[in-house]
Amino acid sequence: MADPILLQSGIRDVQFGEGVKVVEPANIYGCTIGDHSFIGPFVEIQKDVSIGRRCKIQSHSFVCELVTIGDDCVVAHGVMFINDLFQTGGPAMGDRALWRSTRIGNKVSIGSNATILPVTICDNVVVGAGSVVTRDIDEPGIYAGNPARKIRNL
Numbered sequence: 001m002a003d004p005i006l007l008q009s010g011i012r013d014v015q016f017g018e019g020v021k022v023v024e025p026a027n028i029y030g031c032t033i034g035d036h037s038f039i040g041p042f043v044e045i046q047k048d049v050s051i052g053r054r055c056k057i058q059s060h061s062f063v064c065e066l067v068t069i070g071d072d073c074v075v076a077h078g079v080m081f082i083n084d085l086f087q088t089g090g091p092a093m094g095d096r097a098l099w100r101s102t103r104i105g106n107k108v109s110i111g112s113n114a115t116i117l118p119v120t121i122c123d124n125v126v127v128g129a130g131s132v133v134t135r136d137i138d139e140p141g142i143y144a145g146n147p148a149r150k151i152r153n154l
Contacts, residue, residue, distance in 0.1 A: 009044075017053065031063075034071065052106070066099055066118075070106035076129065078113045085118065114148075124154055 009027035017035035022028065026039055030047025033039065037051055040059035045051070049063050052071035057063065061079040069075070083099040084092045092098035100118030104110075108121055111129030121127070121137045128144030128151075137143060141150045 013047075023059075040077075058112075065096075066101040067104070068102070069104040070108065070123070072107045073104060074109040076110060076112040076114075079110050080113075080115045082115065082117050126154065 009025060011022065011026060011028045013030045014028050015032040017033060017037065019036040020033050020039070022039040023041040025041060027044040028039065031045050031049040031051070033051045034053035034055065036053060037055040037057070039045070039057045042060045043057055045057070045063045046065045048065045050068045051057065052069055052073065054071060055069060055073045055075070057075045058077040060077055061075050062081060063075070064081045064083045066083050067081050081102055083102065085100060087098055102116060102118050103120045105121055105123035105125065107123055108125045108127070110116065110127045111131065113130050114127050115132045117134050119133055119136050121133065122140060124140035125137055126142045127133060127148060128142065131144050131148040132146040133143070134147040139150065141153050143149060144151050
C-alpha cells in the first residue's frame with residue numbers, strides 16, 4: 001500500500017487590504033482581498049482572484065481563478081464559481097487557454113448555493129439562492145432560477 005501525497009491548505013501569497021478578517025480554516029492563495037472584507041471558514045480563493053473592499057465571502061464558498069469581485073459584495077454560503085465550461089467534452093485539465101473569466105460588479109449579492117459560470121454581472125444585482133447564472137447580467141435587478149432570469153427590478 002502506498003503513502004498518499006499530503007498537501008497543506010492555508011493562506012499564502014495574498015495581498016490583504018486594511019482590516020481584512022479571515023476565519024480559519026481557509027485555503028487562500030495568490031489573490032488580492034480589499035480593505036475591510038470578511039472571509040468565512042472553509043472558503044477557497046485561488047490565485048489571480050481579486051476581491052474588492054467591504055466584501056463578505058461566507059463559509060464553504062469556492063472562488064476559482066480568473067474571478068474579479070467588485071466592492072460591497074456578498075457571496076453567501078456555498079457559492080461556487082466556475083471557470084471551465086468543459087468545451088472539449090471534459091475538464092480542461094489545467095489548460096488555462098480553455099478557462100474563462102468572471103467579473104462581478106459592485107453591490108452584488110449572491111445567495112447561498114448559487115453557481116456562477118464565466119459571466120459578467122453588472123452593479124446592483126441580487127442573485128437568488130440556488131440560482132445558476134449562465135449568461136451575462138447587464139441590467140440591475142433580482143435574478144433567480146436555473147438558468148437565472150430577471151424576476152424584478154430593484
